[in-house]
Amino acid sequence: MNLLEDKNAVYLFTAYGLFLGGLAIYLASLWLRSRSLDRDEEILRQIEEEERRSSKASSRTSDSRDGGAAV
Amino acid sequence: MESAIQPPAAATRIQSREQVTRAIGLAAAGMLAVALVMVFVIAPSGDVRSGGEAQRIFYFHLSSAWLGFGAWLVTAFCGVRYLQTRDLRWDRRAHASAEIGVLFITLTLLSGMLWGRPTWNAWWTWDFKLTLSALQFLMYVAYLMLRGGIENPEQRARFASVYGIVGALTVPLNFLVSRVLQSIHPAVFGPSVNAAEQGGFGVSSERFVILLFCLATFTLIYVFLLRWRVRLLEREDELAARKAALIEAT
Numbered sequence: 001m002n003l004l005e006d007k008n009a010v011y012l013f014t015a016y017g018l019f020l021g022g023l024a025i026y027l028a029s030l031w032l033r034s035r036s037l038d039r040d041e042e043i044l045r046q047i048e049e050e051e052r053r054s055s056k057a058s059s060r061t062s063d064s065r066d067g068g069a070a071v
Numbered sequence: 072m073e074s075a076i077q078p079p080a081a082a083t084r085i086q087s088r089e090q091v092t093r094a095i096g097l098a099a100a101g102m103l104a105v106a107l108v109m110v111f112v113i114a115p116s117g118d119v120r121s122g123g124e125a126q127r128i129f130y131f132h133l134s135s136a137w138l139g140f141g142a143w144l145v146t147a148f149c150g151v152r153y154l155q156t157r158d159l160r161w162d163r164r165a166h167a168s169a170e171i172g173v174l175f176i177t178l179t180l181l182s183g184m185l186w187g188r189p190t191w192n193a194w195w196t197w198d199f200k201l202t203l204s205a206l207q208f209l210m211y212v213a214y215l216m217l218r219g220g221i222e223n224p225e226q227r228a229r230f231a232s233v234y235g236i237v238g239a240l241t242v243p244l245n246f247l248v249s250r251v252l253q254s255i256h257p258a259v260f261g262p263s264v265n266a267a268e269q270g271g272f273g274v275s276s277e278r279f280v281i282l283l284f285c286l287a288t289f290t291l292i293y294v295f296l297l298r299w300r301v302r303l304l305e306r307e308d309e310l311a312a313r314k315a316a317l318i319e320a321t
Contacts, residue, residue, distance in 0.1 A: 002114070003111070006116070006123050006124035006125075007123070007125045007189075008122055008123045008125035008189040009125075009126050011122070011125040011128065011185045011186065011189055012124050012125050012127050012128055012185075013190060014185055015125075015128040015131070015132070015181070015182040015185040015186065016107070016110075016128075016131065017180055018130050018178060018181050018182060019135070019182065019184070022174060022177065022178050023174075023292070026171075026174050026296070027296075030296070030299055030300060033303055033305060034299075036306065037303065037306045037310065040121065040310055041306070041310060044310065044313055044314065044317070045143060048313070049318065050165055050320065051320065060091060
């Protein structure tokens with residue numbers, strides 16, 4: 001009998017739709033989490049760089065202030 | 072993808088690991104396509120007792136169950152290794168495996184219902200095997216909820232490991248229940264007390280080859296998902312450590 005003519009084919013296609021759909025949803029969730037981590041890492045990298053720059057600048061300021069006080 | 076603070080050797084290692092994961096993913100996708108062709112084109116249709124064309128659900132239903140239950144065993148094994156070593160890498164693997172297990176046990180339950188309707192004329196019965204499978208699904212969800220409720224990583228890993236090990240006891244129980252007790256669910260492999268009444272359809276060599284291929288495909292999908300999820304968990308932990316270091320520094 002033709003697969004499409006069987007009265008139970010609807011259960012078959014629904015089941016395989018669920019398999020592929022479930023897998024696709026989980027893959028999409030992993031991809032979204034990966035993208036969100038990429039974004040978070042980028043923001044953190046910027047903050048870390050900013051932090052390094054500001055700490056360097058403040059140490060330079062305090063150095064020159066100390067030098068000025070010595071003079 | 073890797074963080075900026077990784078030393079070059081570690082970054083290269085991570086990159087090659089990610090390439091392997093991608094290659095596994097591509098292989099799994101190719102095998103999945105072949106498996107679908109085998110199921111829909113090559114596999115013989117079942118008789119009326121096993122649901123006619125709906126019998127083809129069997130290949131992915133059993134493969135999903137293989138992962139749904141196998142993932143628990145991996146979670147338990149990683150739990151044991153964590154308790155032995157106190158290495159959080161084992162805990163990440165356990166966590167990732169449990170999450171993937173939820174997906175596959177859900178697919179097993181749903182596809183079982185869709186196959187049960189034309190064969191048993193019921194979406195669900197409170198049979199031992201079905202009830203145990205539903206319980207297993209709930210235990211997976213509870214495992215993830217338990218993890219979500221504990222802040223301290225070491226404490227979370229310890230509790231989750233113990234829970235994972237205890238939860239894995241349901242896997243052999245589920246395997247045995249349709250073999251030693253009266254059950255509506257057929258035992259496809261091995262002897263069972265009521266094989267004739269269960270509507271078993273016998274796995275011919277043709278079906279067996281397709282089933283083996285589907286099992287291999289699903290195993291590869293599991294390995295791919297596990298590697299990807301573990302990497303994401305690693306990155307989450309790295310990020311949390313960097314955030315904590317930054318807060319401490321300011």
